[in-house]
Amino acid sequence: MAGRLAILAGSGALPAEIAAAQPEALCVAFDGVAHQVPGAVVHQFEALGAVFDDLRAQGVGQVVLAGSMARPPLDPAKFDPVMLALAPRLLAAMQGGDDTLLRLVITIFEEQGFDVLGAHEVLPGLTAEEGLSVGAAPTAGDLDDADRAADILDALAPVDVGQGAVVAGGLCLGIETIQGTDALLEFVAKTPPALRRGARGVFVKAAKRGQDLRVDMPAIGPDTVARVAAADLAGIVVQAEHVLILERKSTLDAIEKAGLFLLSRVL
Amino acid sequence: MAGRLAILAGSGALPAEIAAAQPEALCVAFDGVAHQVPGAVVHQFEALGAVFDDLRAQGVGQVVLAGSMARPPLDPAKFDPVMLALAPRLLAAMQGGDDTLLRLVITIFEEQGFDVLGAHEVLPGLTAEEGLSVGAAPTAGDLDDADRAADILDALAPVDVGQGAVVAGGLCLGIETIQGTDALLEFVAKTPPALRRGARGVFVKAAKRGQDLRVDMPAIGPDTVARVAAADLAGIVVQAEHVLILERKSTLDAIEKAGLFLLSRVL
Known part of the structure; x- marks a missing residue:
């Protein structure tokens, strides 16, 4: 069969x-x-x-x-x-x-x-299971920012937009559109520092609700990590078991080396 | 009194x-x-x-x-x-x-x-009343793009994000975040042409639902027009009576000169 x-x-x-x-x-x-x-x-x-x-x-x-x-x-x-x-x-x-x-x-x-x-x-091992995969534990503020980013992505699900969002100190610094993750993170990196309220911020990556994962599975890789670091964010939160971690070892090493964290959550 | x-x-x-x-x-x-x-x-x-x-x-x-x-x-x-x-x-x-x-x-x-x-x-005359304020009539495709952008802003209202969005050919090219309209339009201008599917696209500007207009009223002005033109969009759609048209004469003249349209709609 x-x-x-x-x-x-x-x-x-x-x-x-x-x-x-x-x-x-x-x-x-x-x-x-x-x-x-x-x-x-x-x-x-x-x-x-x-x-x-x-x-x-x-x-x-x-x-x-x-x-x-x-x-x-x-x-x-x-x-x-x-x-x-x-x-x-x-x-x-x-x-x-x-x-x-x-x-x-x-x-x-x-x-x-x-x-x-x-x-x-x-390859089930391609995604991250729930929990902290690598890096120092996120702060309470980081977790609040991750919650807010997840709420924003949830709100966008009915209109079929948004695999990613960045929130810092409660303020939304960017929402992923058709240009993709790299363009989003480049945009975020140019945010005037005063708008970040002293918070570093978190990048949240998730599948669109109802998204056919066989068609377009969200993914992060070493490039994503480099751009998250360049945007001076605190870490990455991915939807558990819904986001591919490409080139896993390089990606996790890069996250650790950049002083970031990778957290997987059920979103 | x-x-x-x-x-x-x-x-x-x-x-x-x-x-x-x-x-x-x-x-x-x-x-x-x-x-x-x-x-x-x-x-x-x-x-x-x-x-x-x-x-x-x-x-x-x-x-x-x-x-x-x-x-x-x-x-x-x-x-x-x-x-x-x-x-x-x-x-x-x-x-x-x-x-x-x-x-x-x-x-x-x-x-x-x-x-x-x-x-x-x-100054009630500061906003635009429902209808086409200036420019050639939008195409059916432009109106579809405006509808989709309005749907996206509606979806975001509960999470208090988004006074603006750009949609071209049904694809969302950008959502306004804390960096403001100018940053959004600069981002949109850099969209790889292939992602626009041959459509020009529309910038929709609206108040956030429940927004206190005495605090932070959305506005467009001559700078907005220049950036919309630089992003090669077809026109601007504003929420009727909720968006300030700053320097009205200059703004409307600039829209006409750039071959754009300004449409006000109840959103």
Whole structure:
């Protein structure tokens, strides 16, 4: 029923991390999408029928989409019959956001009989469990700031905005929008010091409520840590079991070295 | 009952605009706060008792706080008896946000028997009435973006965040936080073009729900217009009768010249 696992590898470190932990998995990459997985079989999006055939021939029953897949230019002249049949739905979804397109991709794989898993299901150790993962314990003020940031993200859930927010001394210094975490933290770093009321502040990262974690799982990594430190925040709070800790060892080491904390909470 | 109006003038163009429209009003400025009101009587915050005495002596029954008052350094050695009595409450409020402090100032003036008005009550023409004030009519897409931005601000109202938001093609490009409108629009201007999906986008400015407009009334002015244009947005939507249009003629001219629109809506 379950069958062999295939990793559909996008860019970034995550696909290789999963591949290392799941040595039996078949790794598939796509022409036009950079990947870091040694030995991945490279397919073309235009020939999705061949991908399905290959997966079935290899006994694959489950797939995981991992890493970032920027939209590669598609050449309709190369579409195989499967892609031609899917084209109207794909074109419609491409008018929507990345989530819309990825949700359709998941639906298509499911229609073809594959189970689609989230990276956190394949590698549970990728997320942080509830508690303090690393660093000195947050202060009461830090915890208050984390509560307020979580309240802000909760308030935004119905309008499908916000995987992250920064609060310092009760004041909201930034809310993550489509530009992503790095842009948010850069913005926060430029806050005039007087507006921070002497508080350092906390970055809270969570999944959007109702978010399909197979589509777009929130993640932090060493870059996030560097930007949190540059913004002079006190630490990072992630939603327990809903946020990937990429390059775990480097990330936790960087948090400790920067004098920050990483706390996981049920949000 | 109403009595003469006094304008407590902070910095910026607004106090002088009110003074020009209300030539009978008494203008009061404060040592350490820049002001642009010709002939304002300058008092010291440390001698608030003298302010109250002077206002009463001049027959003042209503006051309006206008313009921005950054917190000037206070010298406790100069406190008069009224300030000494108020000091514990003032010090407590200074631990809070600017809103907390300004709300206390309003309460103090009310306790002294003055009515405290909002700038929009003294100069109703300062806000925009419902409808298109200037520019070409917004497209259906612009109106959808404005609706989505208004929904986002509504969602944030319970957590007391957000006087402004930018949405383009349904995607949220930014939410105003404590750094203010200019910082938000600068952030939006740096959005990678691919994230805007070909839509220009709309900046929506509104009062926070339950916001005391006498304390902190949202405002736009010529600077806002310049930044909206720099961010390549299509136009500005303000909450009808809740947002000040500062330097009205310059602002409307700038909007027209930049090819933007200004729409006022009941939000």
